[in-house]
Amino acid sequence: MENLRFIESIDTIIYDLSRELPKYQRYNRLLQAWRDIFSCDACVLLKLEGDNLIPKAANGLQIEAMGRHFPIAEHPRFEQILAHYENEVQKKVHRFDTDCELPDPYDGLIQTPDGQLNVHDCMGAVLVIDNKPWGIVTMDALDPQRFDSLDPKILNSMIGLTEVVIKTANLIFSLDQKVQRQEQVTASLISEKFSEKMIGSSPAMNMLNLEIDLVADSDLAALIYGESGTGKELVARRIHMSSKRAKEALITVNCAALPETMVESELFGHVAGAFTGATKNRLGKFELADSGTLFLDEIGELPLSIQAKLLRVIQFGELQRLGSDKPHKVDVRLITATNRDLAKEVAEGRFRDDLYHRLTVYPIKVPSLRERGNDILLLAGSFLAKIQRKVGLNNLTLSKDAERALLAYEWPGNVRELEHLLSRASLRAAARNRKDDRVVILESSDLDIQSAIGESNASLHTNMNTDSDVIVKDMASVGHVAGQDDIVISTVDNDNNLKQITDDFQTQFIKKMLAENNGNSAATARAIGVDRSNLHRLMKRLDIQ
Template sequence: MKRNAKNDSAPAPSKAILEQERKVLLDLGNDITRIREKNDLITLFKNRIKGLFYFTHTIITLIDHKDETYWPFLLDNEGSPIRTHPRYKEMVQAHFSLNDPFIQAVLHSEEPVSFLLEDIMDEPKSPPFLRVNYEGGVREILMTRLMKEGKPMGFIHLYSDRTDSFTAELRGVMKGFAPQLSSAVSNIIKNEEILNKEKEKSFLLDFSSEIAAVRTKEDLTRALRSALRKLDQNSGFVIRRINEDKTTLSAYVYDLGTIKRDEKALQVLVKTKYPINDGLQNRVLNSAIPLLFNVEREIQRGITSSYLALWKKMGFRNFVGVRLRNGENNLGILLLDIQEIKIELLQGICSQISTALANIMANEQVSKKQEEQAFLLGFSSAITKVRTKADLQAAIFEVLAQTMNTQLAMIRVMESDGIHLNVFMYDASLFANAKVNFDKMSGNTITVHEQYTAQVLASKEGVVFNVQEELRNGSAYAKLWNTTGYKNMYGLPLRVGDKNIGSIWLLADSLGPLLLKGICSQIAIAVANILANEQLIAYKKQLEIENDYLKEQIKTIYNFSEIIGSGETMQEVYRLMGLVAESNTTVLILGETGTGKELIARAIHNSSPRKEHLMVKVNCAALPANLIESELFGHEKGAFTGAIDRRLGKFELAHNSTLFLDEIGELPLEAQAKLLRVIQERELERVGGKQVIKINVRLIAATNRNLEEEVKAGRFRADLYFRLNVFPISLPPLRERLEDIEALAYFFVKKYSRNTGRNIRKISPRVIQQLRSYTWPGNVRELEHLIERSVLLATDHTLNDVYIPRHTDSDKQEQAFLLNRTLEEVERAYIIETLKRCAGKISGVGSAAEVLDIPGNTLHSKMKKLNITKRDYFS
């Protein structure tokens, strides 16, 4: 029940009562001006009012508008009858909702409002402190709102163990005193904020002075421990630093505070590298503000990092995570076992820790670098003078022996194929006790798949092989290493950028990884420069030759934009091309002259992994016999009369590409033998040269000859034929591709119309029929030339005439063939052939009857008589 007065019809207060109220308010106002601490306010209020009015105790609560709650601010601990209640501590620390009807009645009333606890304490949403007070003997509460700048800032609560304590006079005093009390509370809050800020400033100033003296990790630990003890006696901390791999964090400095130490767990925490992206550490590093974590809750969320389980085992419950950042760079994180701390204060602490941490890390780096700089500076100075392999070897031997007490076992460099490694440099004196075995093993060309080499090239900073361990594994290399007396073999990759160019092998008892990295990078650059200098002239000359060859090839490239043909025979060709294009298999293209063998070769090359390189073409029929070897394999300067400079052959030009040997059947037998060797060994020697050059060339050969007959006749080597005939592709003659003639004709008409400026858009049916009826001894090339001539002679937009030769050798051969057959057989065969060429059309324009120059009915009769059916000419 809400009670604003004892009796709504009570008479107005007497003059004496009003005077007493005024005096009380005046005395309270004078007393408030002397208040400095917040507890003084409750004492003053109680002492002044209790002599005039009856109540048990009072408190002041403040409103938090952000989360719509109110909470205890000033407490009358001495007078409170509930201070021994089990829930007293809970009530003191709790926040209560502003949205319950009880408090809303107070918020909307300008007068003090009283309530009987038994009427409201069990209502829905009623705050629990009402029942707690009732259980402590309180029966009535009087509440007056406190205002600031027209907005409620809190309440003053008066409690009584009677139901008649809150008289009209007391209500009048509370109403009159509320504004002064509001001002006093506001001043107290401001004074507390000022004092807290001064304390924080003083704390940060002292901490800054301590941090300024920090030079080592130990200094940082002491300074941080001292500062945190001032905030929380039980606090512990750990600073984790981002490791060089940029993917993990490790403990850098730490202090467990008062947590019971578990040495085994502690050692695990200190030595383990924890991934940054573990769902917790990355959140801290990505957050601009400190984050509060609960160990149990993070484990339940699925964070699987082992340190959470260890923390739980060691007794940690809650912790704060703060990123440590120097400028734009994350250095690490601070994990703090502390229950309560202001964010602004914590950020100020971490800002200074970050500066100190950056300085310590910088000092550590400086110290390490100073130790290495003298060595690397001397080595770098020696390397800068290197121009040859001998210079580099002298520089390496001197520096390694004097500074690092180690010796160079070997340097191997990668060949251009990216697989084989050859010996580049070694110290022969190192293996004097095992010279025979060393000479034998060092002379071998190894590959990137060799056991030790594969491990080294796959590593980031090299691999250390313990000689005795490798001996127990039965390694033949370890037996050789053991003769030197050193404990370890250090294998390191030589890289320029991200590319492996070789490996370096050093024998020593112990070597620092940072020094090794610096040495290898400089040796790698020196080796790369030497190799580049050795090959620069060769590459320059090769580029000049390739440029000339390109210009020549551009003029002679067969200018088809696509292959025309959709019939069954060509579909089979396409199928074979598709099967072989992606491989490195040698291809032999067979077919009559003019069938498009070079076009097929280019299509296979352009569909292969080698398409980024130029396909090199050699016309074997056009090569003079005395220059074939030089043209194919190249020659050295002075190899023969007229060889004024070194020349790269077509095989070298086609390295990592495709070499097309056209008209291979025309190659002389002597050249065939040398070609066979190159194909078998995948290596060659230039004319007049001694150097063996490895090549990676895919061969495509073509011929219009019957190589089997050539082998039988002794004009072509059988072994070379078998080497070339790995994957034969036979191109059909045009007379067997009648279905493609029309498409080819339109293609060439379009091509030459564009080239000559004509506008021919159509070919007459009669012309198509003429083209299909011709035997095409010159195949597609003959068709192309015939269309080109016909386009030039055309007079309108339709190609009405073609100029087909009337007598050819093939006609004579066909006549000779017919002489050996009966008249009926000849007539039947001729009619069937004509029907095939006319696509089965018997009569009408472009029909077989028109070609045979007989009436259609006559042709029907002859077909019936000769038993010619559709099966014969549509088969």
């Protein structure tokens, strides 16, 4: 009868080896086969981890047993079972006498009338994987003579089959991890190959490129901040591709797009059974980015509870998967980005102060598009080259009026807004031109941003230095291109008062530049190379309407 049950169980186990099953399910089915073959009341699979035995599957014990750790030094029965591996020529199996007085680790965990095992049959075997003790398998039976007639050949075959199942499960899990990681690496490389390059030669962009080159060589945590649509993700990619980790994965996570209930699992991973629907172990983004770079976009959106766990990973390079208490070491270069004022978020209690200081080891500001001057036209040219291929036109170009309109606009949506605006304008231009026209010119009317320009001009920024000497210095640096030779500076008779002369010069100069820029103060500020808020304040002081 035992032989028949053994043959039937082998068929089931071999069939399971060919199936994609979570580890815990594979182990549970294996233990059920042990119970079916040997008619025992409980069978437990325990893994050796340091000085502890950890249950990986239990059939016949109360559920709480799976949450326990068994220190070997505190459980002499386990100690005796493991002692059989000290000499490989010894047998792996150890059966305890029914009158053994050693305490049983499962007392109270097997359902009996008094909660105790009392006199029973108990045995265990060491499981060896790759010539090392992996753990043990134990069997308990309430009948003291249950294992008297046990066939040792069948028992040894089951021990060997169990070792095969464990090794196979480990190999499958390891391969699954490698596949997940390789998929992320491949996706990252493909994305990088076809991603946009950072375009621009303005002073603001030159400074940004210097900052990127400076921080890329280090492993310092970098916080990229700036307005929405400025290209913070491109900056993160540049940092990664210029770093010593460039051959490893760049894993990107948009924190704002993650449901709060899934943030922890997404970042740190989970084990099978951690929550409803968690049918198998899953690597988190930190482990996928091991040896590479992890980019957390919109970091300001993380819940406070996750911020605490993120801080631990940054401090110790150690994480725990959801549902597990086993630590995992990771070596990750962390880059974060936000369009929020994190210092303000800290002050208002929405962001942890200690995490803020960990993330801002090297802060990098991405300039807004309105700070980048003629970069707007360079970007427009790059976008139009892509758009013309998508819409099937030969050559898309900007008229002079369209160029002036782009330079005058405030760009609250920055580079992203520029690309979308040009896409819409190109469709309008394509509708009034033939597909075979050699050149299609985008007019300012195609852009449809005149109303937005008017609104932008009405916005005043009042948080910058307003001293007029700043304006004078800025103007002096650009005066040779502004045509100030045409400006007549009126003087006064009170000993050629320098302040009055300066005010007159500034008044005439600003009025002339305003006229050249159709009264647009923002465009005027860009044309003469001064800060727009400084220009507004000076115009107010000089009573320039």
